Amino acid sequence: MGTQMKRIYGIDLGTTYSSIAYVDEFGKAVVIPNSENERVTPSVVFFDGDAVVVGGVAKESARLYPNEVVSFIKRSMGEPNFLFEYNGKSYRPEEISAYVLKKVAKDAEEKIGEAITDVVITCPAYFGINEREATKIAGEIAGFNVRQIINEPTAAAIAYGSIEQTDNRVVLVYDLGGGTFDITMIDIRPDAIQVICTGGDHNLGGKDWDDRIVNNLVQEFQTQTGSREDILEDPDTWQDLQLSAEKSKKILSQREKTPIAVTHGGERVKVELQRDKFYEITRDLLERTISLTHGILEEARKKGYNRFDEIILVGGSTRMPQVEKRIKEEFGMDPKVFDPDEAVAKGAAIFGWKLSINDDLIKRVAQKTQKTVEEITKTMDTSSQQFKDAAREMADDTGVTQAAVESSLIKIRDVTSKSFGVVVNNAENEEAVFNVVLRNTAVPVNAKDTFFTAVANQQKVLIRIMECETSEEWVPVETAVEIGTAVLNLPTGLPTETPVEISFSLNREGRLQITARETTESKEVNVVIETTSVIRGKDLDEAKARSQGAVVQ
Missing domain, CATH: 3.90.640.10 (ATPase, substrate binding domain, subdomain 4)
Incomplete structure (x- = not known):
């Protein structure tokens, strides 16, 4: 084998347990055991003087030191008012999660003898803007280059698709973890993985x-x-x-x-x-997952998917016998229990491997064509002869088979788990939310709509950007959450009902950019949604400094 590609590791940052994986030299996704030789690490943090203890010891310490131990922090990701106080210092969920990430990575480094810098981190499909941003910042506090945040069911489907790629099938991924539940329908093909729709409850597990x-x-x-x-x-x-x-x-x-x-x-x-x-005493919890599953099946029917071929169970909580029994009873097929504890981390690792191969291929094509990496990325066509030649060259240089390189180019398309819109006046002249991007729309997505000023000579427009969990175009304001605002200054002397175009651009990671433009003089305002619910500025700098100096055990 010649040169080695840069490894990008996959981390399943779970509510109750976390794990880390990578793709080995044989193209196989492997979970790396921790220092206790366990393949999963409890997502529990114990503040013990100057030391930060994570994992099994922290979990056991909760019996004696309940006020110094933090569990289930994932359920608080993106919550602006959550603070854990210890020794006169305040810790946000992002920083506490960063210690879990550092622990699994530190133990993995000791096992494989290699520094871990680049990672893909998973999150529940039902996470919104706040929670996704918080997850990414947790990785940055831990010192990683976070290449992407991907949905847990999508990661599980990637792992599942990697071992069986002989035919096309529509799969229902029922993911019941320690603290979250996701239900996702995915169309798996040899050359593509397409998420059809997703739903769930990140406070059910x-x-x-x-x-x-x-x-x-x-x-x-x-x-x-x-x-x-x-x-x-x-x-x-x-x-x-x-x-x-x-x-x-x-x-x-x-x-x-x-x-x-x-x-x-x-x-x-x-x-x-x-x-x-x-x-x-738990029957209603299980029935809640069944109800959510039927909701997703209804969403899928709207997209033309009236059936599915398989149900796969992931997440440690699917080991409860009543889960498998109830699903078989409700849907008339035997679900497949697929690597409940490790599928998500392995899928994230495979996704990271795909990113690594793409990086290498793009660099090779850029060198041969004397174009920049940015230019190649924008116009990337993996079916072109240039990419095929680069794939053959890469296989010769790295020892990775050309088939493996080509299989890594499988297209993965996810959907947004929320709807995004703005507050406007409806036909009854009452404030309501009009959703420009509807839930379960494939991402990345660019969408725009035209709205109108309310009065003559209006000087400015306040744009309230909202997030909600419904698939309807119009919803009451109280059913949505405000995630950002923008002010568009208008030219003087405009008549009533002057058009204002508002465009939404949502990328694969769920990052949202809004552009508003009035059409007469083309004045516009751009805003990238950076939620105030996550740690920022001085607090973020202090958290990074503490994380770098912390002794994580």
């Missing part, structure tokens, strides 16, 4: 099943002791019950019942949790 067990344990404790105290107000008891609930949930996947001890305030009771009881 295995943790909610744990919480139901915890609530049941509290009720049993109160019944057996005669106490009416809310024992969850005690952080030590709460943390102990959370760990016991997760453990018992896993046991009930194998056995019909499990004993659980509940200790609080010097009293100890024993609770025997039956599998049937567990199913009963």
Whole structure:
């Protein structure tokens, strides 16, 4: 083998567990074990003096130091008001997530003996602008060059498509993780992976099943002791019950019942949790996933997809037997359990490998044609003879087979999981949101619409940019979230109903740019949505400095 391509690693930044993978010299995606030789690392952070402990030790430390341990931080990504206080310092979700990223990367570096600089990080398909931006910033705080943020179900489909590419099939990816649920329909072909539509709930996951067990344990404790105290107000008891609930949930996947001890305030009771009881108290959670799945099937029908060939289950929470049983009952086919813990990281690694090959090919074509990398990128045609020659040359230089190089050029097309629009007056002259880009539109996308000024001699237009979870064109303002604003100054003396064009440009990562232009003098305003909900400026600089200096164990 000659020269080696730059590796771009894939990281599954999960709510409960995270992992990292890369594509080896044989073209196979491989998950790299951590320092404890586990293939997944708990996404738990323990602030222990000057040290930051991440993973299994942090999770166990939660029993003794509940106030110094942070879990399930992914559910708070993009929330502007979340702060974790420790030793007089405030930590945002992005910085806490950065420590998880640093831990999995540090352990991987020690295993493979190679520095990790470039990464692809996954996020739930249902993440909006705020959450995606926060995920990217977490990677930057950790010191990485974040090449792309991709959706978890898309990553799983890439991994699935990489091992079976003999025929065309429409696949439903049911992804139930520790803290999030995504349901995505994907058209997988030998030369392309096309996301049809996606939905879900980033506040629905295995943790909610744990919480139901915890609530049941509290009720049993109160019944057996005669106490009416809310024992969850005690952080030590709460943390102990959370760990016991997760453990018992896993046991009930194998056995019909499990004993659980509940200790609080010097009293100890024993609770025997039956599998049937567990199913009963969590049935509505499972039904919520079924309802969301039917919603996606309805969206798919609008796009002409009236059937699917397979259902694949990813995410650790799909190991609960009731999930597979309920899906078979509802949809009349046996779902395939596909690498629940590792598929997302492997898919992200394959996507990173594709980016790396593309980088190399573009550089080679640019050198041969004496054009810039930017020029080649804009006019890239991977079916051209220039690219085929570059692929053959690259295979000779790197040892990667030409077939592998060509297979990496598979086209991947995702969709937006939200709708984006602006606040305008509707036909009844009431404020409402008109969505210019509708949910489940393929990205990248450029869309524009024309609106009109309300009064004569209007001096400016306030453009309120909104994000919402519906596929309808018109929605009430209160059902959407404002993610940015822009002000367009107008020429003097304009009549009423002067046209104003508003264009939306959404890239593959979900980054949104808005352009507004009035048509008489072509005055315009451009704004790239940089949400105020994520860490910025001085706070971001301080977080990066702390991260660089932190001892992560």
